[in-house]
Amino acid sequence: MRGLITKIQKFCVHDGPGIRTTVFFQGCPLRCLWCQNPEATSDNPQVIHQNAQCAKCGLCVEICPRECFEFVDTVVFNSDNCDLCGECITACPTGANQWSSCAYSVDAVMQTVGRDQLYYDLSVGGVTLSGGEPLRQFDFCCALAKELKSTGIHVTLDTSGYVPTNRLLEILPAIDLFLIDLKLLEDDLHKQFTGRSNELIIENLKTIVARNKAVIVRIPIIPGYTDRNKNIEMVESFVRELSDKIAIEHVPFNKLVQEKCRLIGKTCSIDY
Amino acid sequence: MEGPVNRVQTNSEVLIQSLEEDNRRYLDWLPQVEIKVDEGRLLAGPDTSPDYPVWPRPHDNFHYPLGMQRLLNMGYAGIRDLAEKNAGIQTGTCKEYLLLIAQTYAAICSRIDTFAAAAGKAGRPAMQAACARLATAAPRTFREACQAYWFATVFRIGTATIGRMDQHLYPYYEADRECGESSAGQVRELIHELLDRYESRGRGVGDTLQNITLSGRDSSGNDQTNPITYLLIEEYMQTGHIEPKINIRVHAGTPRRLKALIAQMQVGGTGNCTLFNDDTIIASQKSYGRPDSVAAAYCADGCSEIILDGFGETAFRYIDCVKAIEHTLFNGGNNLPGKKRLQYFDNAGDYVKVQSPVPDGKATGSFLEIVSFDAFFEAYLAQLKHQLEIILEPPYNTDESPIRAFTAATFPGVLETGINPFDNPDCFHTYGLFIGSLGTAANSLAAIKTLVYGKPGLRKTDLLEALKGNFENQPVIRQLCLNVPKFGNDDDRVDNLVVEVAGRFAAWVREKQDRIGRPILPGLYNHLFHHTAYNVGATPDGRRYGDPVGEHLSPTPGTAQNGPSAIINSVGKVNTAEQLFGSTVHMNIPLISLNGIEKGKAILQALNDAFCLKNGCVLNTNVLNAERLREAQENPTGHEDLVVRVWGFSFYFTRLSREMQNHVIERAGG
Numbered sequence: 001m002r003g004l005i006t007k008i009q010k011f012c013v014h015d016g017p018g019i020r021t022t023v024f025f026q027g028c029p030l031r032c033l034w035c036q037n038p039e040a041t042s043d044n045p046q047v048i049h050q051n052a053q054c055a056k057c058g059l060c061v062e063i064c065p066r067e068c069f070e071f072v073d074t075v076v077f078n079s080d081n082c083d084l085c086g087e088c089i090t091a092c093p094t095g096a097n098q099w100s101s102c103a104y105s106v107d108a109v110m111q112t113v114g115r116d117q118l119y120y121d122l123s124v125g126g127v128t129l130s131g132g133e134p135l136r137q138f139d140f141c142c143a144l145a146k147e148l149k150s151t152g153i154h155v156t157l158d159t160s161g162y163v164p165t166n167r168l169l170e171i172l173p174a175i176d177l178f179l180i181d182l183k184l185l186e187d188d189l190h191k192q193f194t195g196r197s198n199e200l201i202i203e204n205l206k207t208i209v210a211r212n213k214a215v216i217v218r219i220p221i222i223p224g225y226t227d228r229n230k231n232i233e234m235v236e237s238f239v240r241e242l243s244d245k246i247a248i249e250h251v252p253f254n255k256l257v258q259e260k261c262r263l264i265g266k267t268c269s270i271d272y
Numbered sequence: 273m274e275g276p277v278n279r280v281q282t283n284s285e286v287l288i289q290s291l292e293e294d295n296r297r298y299l300d301w302l303p304q305v306e307i308k309v310d311e312g313r314l315l316a317g318p319d320t321s322p323d324y325p326v327w328p329r330p331h332d333n334f335h336y337p338l339g340m341q342r343l344l345n346m347g348y349a350g351i352r353d354l355a356e357k358n359a360g361i362q363t364g365t366c367k368e369y370l371l372l373i374a375q376t377y378a379a380i381c382s383r384i385d386t387f388a389a390a391a392g393k394a395g396r397p398a399m400q401a402a403c404a405r406l407a408t409a410a411p412r413t414f415r416e417a418c419q420a421y422w423f424a425t426v427f428r429i430g431t432a433t434i435g436r437m438d439q440h441l442y443p444y445y446e447a448d449r450e451c452g453e454s455s456a457g458q459v460r461e462l463i464h465e466l467l468d469r470y471e472s473r474g475r476g477v478g479d480t481l482q483n484i485t486l487s488g489r490d491s492s493g494n495d496q497t498n499p500i501t502y503l504l505i506e507e508y509m510q511t512g513h514i515e516p517k518i519n520i521r522v523h524a525g526t527p528r529r530l531k532a533l534i535a536q537m538q539v540g541g542t543g544n545c546t547l548f549n550d551d552t553i554i555a556s557q558k559s560y561g562r563p564d565s566v567a568a569a570y571c572a573d574g575c576s577e578i579i580l581d582g583f584g585e586t587a588f589r590y591i592d593c594v595k596a597i598e599h600t601l602f603n604g605g606n607n608l609p610g611k612k613r614l615q616y617f618d619n620a621g622d623y624v625k626v627q628s629p630v631p632d633g634k635a636t637g638s639f640l641e642i643v644s645f646d647a648f649f650e651a652y653l654a655q656l657k658h659q660l661e662i663i664l665e666p667p668y669n670t671d672e673s674p675i676r677a678f679t680a681a682t683f684p685g686v687l688e689t690g691i692n693p694f695d696n697p698d699c700f701h702t703y704g705l706f707i708g709s710l711g712t713a714a715n716s717l718a719a720i721k722t723l724v725y726g727k728p729g730l731r732k733t734d735l736l737e738a739l740k741g742n743f744e745n746q747p748v749i750r751q752l753c754l755n756v757p758k759f760g761n762d763d764d765r766v767d768n769l770v771v772e773v774a775g776r777f778a779a780w781v782r783e784k785q786d787r788i789g790r791p792i793l794p795g796l797y798n799h800l801f802h803h804t805a806y807n808v809g810a811t812p813d814g815r816r817y818g819d820p821v822g823e824h825l826s827p828t829p830g831t832a833q834n835g836p837s838a839i840i841n842s843v844g845k846v847n848t849a850e851q852l853f854g855s856t857v858h859m860n861i862p863l864i865s866l867n868g869i870e871k872g873k874a875i876l877q878a879l880n881d882a883f884c885l886k887n888g889c890v891l892n893t894n895v896l897n898a899e900r901l902r903e904a905q906e907n908p909t910g911h912e913d914l915v916v917r918v919w920g921f922s923f924y925f926t927r928l929s930r931e932m933q934n935h936v937i938e939r940a941g942g
Contacts, residue, residue: 010762011835013867013875019837053755055747094751115762118885119837123878 002103003140006040006132008112011119016156016177016216018125021113023144025129026101027136029162031195032183033269034222036254038261040132045099047088048263049077054096060088068265079265100264106144110151117153126154126176135163135171145174161201168204177214180205181251183226185234193225202238209243216247223253225270283365283692287671288372291692295372295677297325299379305426309391309399314415314458314465315422316387316399319472321429331676334481335574336702337435338424339582339682344417344440347410348384352377354687366690373687376677380427381407414454417444418462422469427678431473431480433574434516435581438486438500445500463500464507467516474515478923481574485581487530488521489550491564495525505533514544514915514922519572522884523550534880535873541863543894543917546576546856549884553578556849556889560791566700575799575919576824576890577704578854584683584699585675587668588853590706590798592629593713593773594808594821596655599633600648604655606632607739607809609817626806634658640732645725652717653776660705660780667787668703669694694788701790704853707777708798711759711822711842714769715813715831719756722765723812728752739810742817753814760827762838767845770825778850795853796825796846799919802932820935823919824856825889829938836861836879836893844886856890857883858917860939863897892917896940901925905933 004026012022027043028035039046047068049060054075061069066081069088075096088097113127120126127148134141134157148155157171158179182201184190190198208215217239221227232250239246261268304322346354352374359370388403402411402419411417418441425434448454454462474480486504487497508518520534537545548570557567557578571581579586598607612626636651675693680686685698693699723730730752738746743753757763759770774796781794798804801823809817815828822828825843832839836859848855859879866872876893883891894917904911908926916925916936925933 011837011865013865013871019875019878053751055751057748093748095755096751115841116837118882119878122881122885123875125878 001140001143002105003109003137003144004045004101005104005109006037006101008109010116012128015128015130015158015179016126017154018123019116019119020125020128020156021116022128022130022158023109023113023134025131025134025137025141028131028133028160029136029196030133030160033193034220034225034253034257036257036260037132038257038266039100039264042100043136044084045101046264047077047079047082047084047086048098048100049075049088049265050096050098050263051075052096053094055094057093059091059093060097063087063091077262077265082265106140106147109144110147113148113153114151120153124154126156128156128158128179130158133160133162135159135167138163138167138171142171142174145171149174149176161204162196163200163204165200165204165207168207172208172211172213175213177216178208179216179218180208181220182217182235182239183220183222184231185238186231189231206242209246215243216249218249218251220251221253222270281689281691281695281697283369283690283695284671285365287674287692287694288365288368290672291369291372291674291677294331294674295376298376298676298678301325301429302379302383302427305383307386307390309387309394309396311394311396314399314462315419315469316391316403317419317422317426319469320475321426324429331673332428332430332432332679333585333587334428334430334432335577335588336579336584336586337433337571337581338428338679339684340421340424340435340440341582342684343424343682344411344420344444347420348377348380348406348423349408350410351681351687352381355681358687358690362690368690369692370687370690373677373681377681380423380678384423411444412447414441414444414448414459415462417441418466422466425469425473431482433481433483433572433579434470435485435571436488436569437484438498438504439488439496439581442498442500445498460503460507463503464511467504467508467511467513470516471511471513476514476924476927478514478918478927479921480515481921482516483519483572483574483576484516485519485521485548485571487526488548489523489525489554489568491568493523493525495523495527497527497530501530502533505530505537509533509537509540512913514542514924517546517572517921518544519546519548519576521548521550521571522880524884531877531880532873535876538876538880538893539866539869539872539895541895541897542915542922543892544915544922545893546572547880547883547891547893548572548578549888549890551884552849552887552889553854556852559849560793560852562700573854575797575921576854576856576892577795577797578852578890579702580700582682582684584693584696584701585669586702586704588704588706588795589663590629590708590800591656591659591663592709592798592804592807593656593707594709594716594804594811595628595630596633596652596659597713597716597811598808599655600636600652601639601736601739601812602633603638604633604635608807609742609809612806612818626803627800628803628807630659630662639736645721648720648725649717653773656707656773656777657780660777660784664705664784664792668701668792669786701786702793702853703786703790704793704795704797705781705784706795706797706799706853707774708796708824709801709804709821709828710770710773710796710825711831712811712813712815712828714766714773715756715758715815715828716811717769717773718758718766719753719812719814721769722756723752735812739812742810743814750814753812756813758813758827758831758833759822760832760839760842761834762841764845767842770842771845771847774846774851778847782850793852794850796848796851796855797853798822798824801919802935805935818931820938823858826856826858829860829935835865837882840879840883840886840888843883843888848887848889851889854890855888856892857888858892858894858939860894860896862940863895866895894939896936898937898940901933901937901940905930905937
């Protein structure tokens with residue numbers, strides 16, 4: 001069994017306690033306008049073009065059958081017409097064009113994250129499964145979480161909460177801490193900005209809390225979308241009513257999103 | 273092993289003549305030490321020493337501490353008396369040597385007596401009593417010990433490394449406590465004044481070598497942290513000064529309170545707290561045959577090399593392993609686009625020539641004809657060995673430049689025998705040979721192995737042309753070079769090359785001795801990394817001429833992309849225990865990566881512990897904020913207090929030259 005992983009990032013200190021390694025999964029059911037990892041939303045690997053590694057040789061401009069690349073001082077990538085043929089990746093001599101994710105076995109992920117076990121032990125840290133939505137690749141995610149748990153590594157699941165409840169219950173014993181985004185409490189706005197209703201997310205949050213699992217609810221503070229006082233107060237008050245044991249974190253907006261969108265040949269959907 | 277001394281254990285006529293000449297100068301200089309007994313100060317003496325008639329470097333490089341414990345135990349008068357007594361027993365040049373020491377210390381006692389008289393006249397009875405005591409006997413109280421400490425600092429002339437200050441002063445604190453002599457408040461005030469004086473003495477220059485080493489364990493493994501350790505750190509953190517530089521010895525039994533204070537200093541971001549790992553370093557010292565008690569008495573040099581506290585002198589040289597890459601590629605020749613003069617600081621007159629340890633490499637054959645990476649690697653090692661042989665040829669010390677009598681008298685066995693420290697069997701000599709920036713050299717080796725001898729099959733002529741042209745108009749080749757794994761990312765493909773070169777270097781140096789049979793100690797250090805950047809043209813790792821190279825055993829700035837744990841994992845593969853002169857890692861952490869001050873402290877503690885558990889040697893953590901650095905570079909006003917690590921010291925960022933500022937910004941990932 002293999003999973004599509006966009007990145008395994010060492011020394012993460014924002015996604016759970018202590019020093020952590022975060023495993024980013026490909027694929028997400030939501031389409032948040034402000035998504036911080038747009039390369040991970042699609043269920044399939046996307047083409048990414050990294051300007052920093054580009055030698056401006058122009059081979060991709062020449063070779064792309066759908067004319068996704070053009071030369072305007074530098075190489076500009078527009079993925080609107082991309083059919084993922086991969087010719088630009090094969091042709092690129094410097095590795096500037098790549099797939100957004102690679103297939104990993106559980107063993108391969110374990111080998112990489114295991115290199116920092118000492119740091120998890122010393123800092124009471126561990127591994128965070130994130131994405132995308134890790135549970136979108138449920139079987140792989142579950143197998144990985146169980147393997148991590150069996151080796152004594154603290155497992156945090158950073159989830160959108162938009163997953164079938166039965167699957168959440170299945171993986172629950174292998175998870176030490178849940179990080180759940182609750183972006184907007186008003187469902188019409190939630191649908192408008194993320195493409196999905198928040199009903200399932202709220203139900204799943206209640207399910208996790210009812211089973212006495214450690215949870216941190218995170219509110220992404222997105223200017224013009226989620227940062228209204230009313231929204232923040234509503235979410236916080238809802239969470240407090242649910243349980244006084246739930247920690248709440250405000251996650252600041254990361255302006256790098258525009259750069260991330262450029263990476264996959266898209267235009268950022270929001271102004272800031 | 274320290275080994276037997278190969279020459280007669282006595283003093284040469286040349287050495288005695290040189291010392292006589294220096295003594296004459298010193299005795300003329302001593303009365304120029306200003307008699308300062310200021311109101312509002314607890315200690316007598318000026319903050320700075322008067323200028324010496326000749327630059328004293330031939331006699332003292334200030335990279336090693338005085339034998340301060342011995343000096344405090346005996347007092348100035350005690351040293352004078354013992355030198356006089358033993359001069360009566362010894363004969364020949366040993367007698368002459370002891371008489372010179374006695375002469376020096378008699379003059380010092382007389383000068384201290386003048387301070388006592390001035391303090392009396394100024395109505396400062398406590399100061400008068402302390403000085404009067406020191407003019408005739410050894411210190412007994414904490415105040416007298418601090419006064420003796422400061423006099424020693426002034427009488428040594430230059431700014432120098434200080435050694436294990438908490439260990440030196442603690443017995444006097446204990447003695448006072450037992451007899452109720454000084455209150456806790458007075459002790460704190462005295463410590464604060466000493467720290468203030470070191471700052472004033474440093475004159476805002478930065479690279480002053482004023483290093484304090486604190487804590488550590490003794491030869492039996494017992495922790496030696498004491499109340500003075502904490503007082504020194506706490507008072508230092510209050511001052512906001514850049515002087516003196518704080519170095520802390522840690523080990524498996526280091527108290528949690530001290531570990532927390534270390535993290536607190538680190539998170540402050542000045543880089544002014546360097547860790548020395550006792551568990552690696554003491555074992556390393558012992559492996560060279562140093563007795564347990566000597567090995568456990570190590571301390572920081574003026575930068576962050578490892579020396580001994582009060583057992584003898586040090587001297588060091590270096591070879592340039594990045595230059596050796598160029599020599600191998602160009603058959604012993606150079607590939608420099610021009611000659612460069614450098615500035616470290618922003619005062620325009622202070623330019624220095626780029627230094628190179630050797631002018632040319634060895635002819636190891638045309639790169640075009642080297643058929644395998646193994647053969648290339650052997651040619652590279654031959655270039656390093658060539659540098660090493662040239663650099664070690666001259667002696668580390670000469671009798672024309674003996675250690676000044678004032679300093680020499682504080683070293684073991686000197687007063688007893690009249691034999692100068694160079695030849696004295698009771699002294700220990702720390703003569704080092706550095707190889708630094710190994711990470712940058714290994715990055716280039718990895719690039720050659722991967723691109724030229726590996727699958728991409730980059731043509732050698734194309735690589736050479738790209739290097740000759742400093743990668744101008746060769747963006748594809750440069751990108752290929754940049755994409756090859758880099759040291760500091762926990763990648764065995766490149767880390768193992770560092771391990772291999774470091775191991776070979778240590779083995780070669782272990783076989784070497786100085787002219788009198790003392791060992792040469794290897795170290796992974798490069799205080800001239802700024803020179804190296806301009807002493808080497810473009811390199812196969814994608815670095816262009818002038819781009820930074822790694823400091824000491826650190827990754828090349830900007831290339832460690834997997835965070836501090838990966839840096840420590842990479843470094844942890846290197847056997848730093850065989851690098852007796854030290855292996856320093858500068859670890860730069862963006863402030864944002866620590867997720868706030870409180871979590872940051874816990875993270876830093878975990879990283880410090882991991883570094884020690886991985887058998888790291890010396891760690892300097894610099895918490896940097898790239899955004900603030902860039903802002904400070906463009907608009908210095910308002911950022912005058914921004915302090916960053918440079919090499920063996922921390923300094924005000926806005927007072928560094930633009931080139932050095934760029935180097936620091938690169939480190940911050942900027």
